Structures are given as structure tokens and as C-alpha cells.
Amino acid sequence: MRFDILTLFPDMFRGPFDESIIRRGQDKGLIQIGLHQIRDYTVDRHRTVDDTPYGGGAGMLMKPEPLAAAIESVKQLNADATVLLTTPQGRPFTHTLAQELSLKPGLIILCGRYEGVDERIHQHYVDHEISIGDYVLSGGELAAMVLVDSVTRLIPGVLGSDESALTDSFGDGLLEYPQYTRPPEFNGLAVPAPLLSGNHAEIAKWRREQALRRTAERRPDLLAHAALSAADRLFLRS
Numbered sequence: 001m002r003f004d005i006l007t008l009f010p011d012m013f014r015g016p017f018d019e020s021i022i023r024r025g026q027d028k029g030l031i032q033i034g035l036h037q038i039r040d041y042t043v044d045r046h047r048t049v050d051d052t053p054y055g056g057g058a059g060m061l062m063k064p065e066p067l068a069a070a071i072e073s074v075k076q077l078n079a080d081a082t083v084l085l086t087t088p089q090g091r092p093f094t095h096t097l098a099q100e101l102s103l104k105p106g107l108i109i110l111c112g113r114y115e116g117v118d119e120r121i122h123q124h125y126v127d128h129e130i131s132i133g134d135y136v137l138s139g140g141e142l143a144a145m146v147l148v149d150s151v152t153r154l155i156p157g158v159l160g161s162d163e164s165a166l167t168d169s170f171g172d173g174l175l176e177y178p179q180y181t182r183p184p185e186f187n188g189l190a191v192p193a194p195l196l197s198g199n200h201a202e203i204a205k206w207r208r209e210q211a212l213r214r215t216a217e218r219r220p221d222l223l224a225h226a227a228l229s230a231a232d233r234l235f236l237r238s
């Protein structure tokens with residue numbers, strides 16, 4: 001999977017993308033990340049990327065020409081890529097959307113700044129507009145990092161064998177069960193007995209029930225779409 005990110009602040013990505021799982025994905029050759037400075041696609045000597053909005057109003061907008069030139073150029077590196085625009089007005093980003101995106105051959109991610117980008121960029125170049133939540137960020141860079149991180153961990157081979165995206169929250173449609181490590185007692189709180197039993201069937205049953213209980217308490221909306229067995233339904237009714 002190749003990610004190309006169009007931004008006015010490529011340096012924001014260098015620390016985060018040089019660490020941990022994203023670093024590992026690059027080192028294994030499973031992902032490639034290109035960072036592109038939108039100003040490099042301007043043609044005036046001031047390298048202007050913004051202008052005032054027609055009709056007046058607060059703030060500046062990202063001009064269409066440098067963005068269009070950047071997208072056209074980057075498409076030559078990432079020919080079959082899907083073009084994503086980060087915007088608070090986009091489709092809410094979820095695990096399901098991350099899974100869909102992880103199957104694409106490549107992604108080009110546009111990071112807005114100021115009051116956003118000229119609407120004609122949305123209309124002409126963008127396949128999906130994506131929001132990472134109902135709040136407004138100062139720019140699309142943090143949103144792009146969220147997209148790259150969550151999609152990368154779903155690409156087969158990126159996570160090690162002891163880290164599975166399937167058992168993480170949302171992997172099977174539920175929140176994950178509670179987890180414990182040593183010591184067996186901490187601050188007067190004991191690790192639940194089934195986890196110490198060594199009985200794999202008992203552990204699996206306890207974990208499934210805890211995941212169901214936790215999801216019912218915290219995110220009952222998820223249960224409507226989760227694959228539930230007859231035993232799961234019985235447990236939820238109990």
C-alpha cells in the first residue's frame with residue numbers, strides 16, 4: 001500500500017511516521033509513504049497557496065491550482081490511488097471504513113488548512129471526504145496520521161504474530177474484553193480467576209462474555225451489527 005500525503009507541513013509527520021508500527025510497516029516493505037509539500041506546486045514567487053473566499057467572510061481558503069497540480073503529479077507515482085480529503089464535513093471514520101481503505105492499492109490524502117479547500121477540488125479530484133470526529137482541527141495533518149495508522153495496522157503482515165487486529169476492539173464488531181498482566185493482585189484487585197485457570201475454553205468463554213457485557217454497557221449501538229451466536233444472545237438477555 002502506498003500513501004501519498006499532500007500537506008503544507010510535511011515535517012509534522014516525520015517523528016510519528018518514524019516510530020513503532022508505521023516504521024515497521026515501511027521497513028518490511030508493506031507500506032510506502034510519500035510526503036509532498038503543496039507549496040512546491042505553486043508557480044508564483046511567493047509560493048502562494050491561499051486566497052480570500054468569494055463572498056467575503058473570515059479566513060482564507062486553499063487555492064485550487066497548487067492542489068490540482070500536486071494531485072496530478074502524485075497520481076503518477078500512485079496511479080490507482082483513491083483520493084481522500086480530510087474534512088470535518090466528511091464521512092465519519094470508523095473501523096469499517098479503515099478496513100475498506102486497507103484493501104485499496106494506494107491512498108492520496110489531502111490535508112486542508114485555513115478554512116479548508118476550494119469546493120472544486122472536492123468536486124473534481126476527491127473520491128471520499130473523511131472526518132475523524134465531530135470537532136474541528138486546525139489542519140488535516142493529524143487526521144491523515146489517524147488514517148495512515150489505523151489502515152496500516154490492518155494490512156496483513158504489519159502487526160507481529162502476538163498483536164492481532166482481529167481481537168482488538170471492533171475487529172469482531174465488539175469492544176475488546178478487559179486485559180490483565182502480572183502481578184495477580186494489585187492494589188487489592190485480583191485478576192479474574194478464569195484467566196489464571198489455564199483452561200483455554202474457560203478463558204475464551206470469559207473473554208467473549210466480558211466483550212459482550214462491555215459492549216452492551218458502553219456501545220450498545222455496536223451490537224446491532226455484530227455477528228452474535230445463540231449463546232451470545234442468551235448471555236446478553238441474562
Ligand code: SAM
Pocket residue numbers: 085086087088089110111112113114115116117130131132133134135136137138139140141143
Ligand atoms: N471551515 C471548515 C469547516 O467548517 O468545515 C473547517 C476547516 S479546518 C479549520 C482546516 C482543515 O482541518 C480542514 O480543511 C481539514 O483538512 C482539517 N480538519 C478539521 N477538522 C477535521 C476533522 N474533524 N476531520 C478531518 N479533518 C479535519
